[in-house]
Amino acid sequence: MEKVINLKGLKKKFGKFQALNDVTFSVNAGEVIGFIGPNGAGKSTTIRTLLGIIRRDDGHAEIFGKDVWKDSIEIHKRISYVPGDVSLWGSLTGGEIIDLFIKLHGGGDKQKRDYLIKRFELDPKKKAKGYSKGNRQKVGLIAALSVDSDLYIFDEPTSGLDPLMEAVFQEEVEKIKEAGKAILLSSHILSEVERLADKVVIIRQGEIVETGTLDELRHLTRTTVTLATEGNVAEISEVNGVYDFEQSDNQATFSADNQYLNDILLAATNLGVKKFEAVPPTLEDLFMRHYEG
Known part of the structure; x- marks a missing residue:
């Protein structure tokens, strides 16, 4: 070019x-x-x-x-x-x-x-x-x-x-x-x-x-995950790469390092996934990472 x-x-x-x-x-x-x-x-x-x-x-x-x-x-x-x-x-x-x-x-x-x-x-x-x-x-x-x-x-x-x-x-x-x-x-x-x-x-x-x-x-900023499971979703908080874990009933929202998403999904599968949403970081997330840094 x-x-x-x-x-x-x-x-x-x-x-x-x-x-x-x-x-x-x-x-x-x-x-x-x-x-x-x-x-x-x-x-x-x-x-x-x-x-x-x-x-x-x-x-x-x-x-x-x-x-x-x-x-x-x-x-x-x-x-x-x-x-x-x-x-x-x-x-x-x-x-x-x-x-x-x-x-x-x-x-x-x-x-x-x-x-x-x-x-x-x-x-x-x-x-x-x-x-x-x-x-x-x-x-x-x-x-x-x-x-x-x-x-x-x-x-x-x-x-x-x-x-x-x-x-x-x-x-x-x-x-x-x-x-x-x-x-x-x-x-x-x-x-x-x-x-x-x-x-x-x-x-x-x-x-x-x-x-x-x-x-x-986007690999520099964490993905936001919303997860609902049949089993106890609190177990996901112990998986590597999970941060800012918040739970309501059996649904949780948390941030995840992208390299650990596969491990998180495997752990969630064992609990019976009812809902799994992963939202990639926005440009604003990336910008604020440097602005606040």
């Missing part, structure tokens, strides 16, 4: 503060990378470095095989970017701003622009100074999605949108992914990342703490 973003050993300091330390990951064509972490973890600093807005102190940073600092003008011709708080010219209408953004990019698809204006339920004739935060985000998203880019960088793109508009955004991202485009998605809405991302990169205090597909990362 074509490597669109390639970061290796990226470092950045602001005074004595180490904002980024050995940040390494890549994004391939046709791939959505979910880039998550708590506030102040280094997500926006990484994205600003990729956009050539700030200069790295050390490391390797390329987009389309070009240096993000030296070749930023060439790179920008092929990318779309939406920040978490879109600033607009208050005296212009939403439609005028969308057309201006499209023109600055070098041209876009007017039919797609009109389609997206309808999908996002934006009034393009209204002056931007009268827009809510959600409507400002819609202007940025419509402009970004109306042009044919090879890389889309979204930094908290649905901030201020209601759940219906979040769903519209997710559907449009799936379409550009199917078209073979690369997408870097930084979002606080973990369900959004879980739905869209092929891989997840978790950053904490300027360092990458986990990288991989959700299936690859």
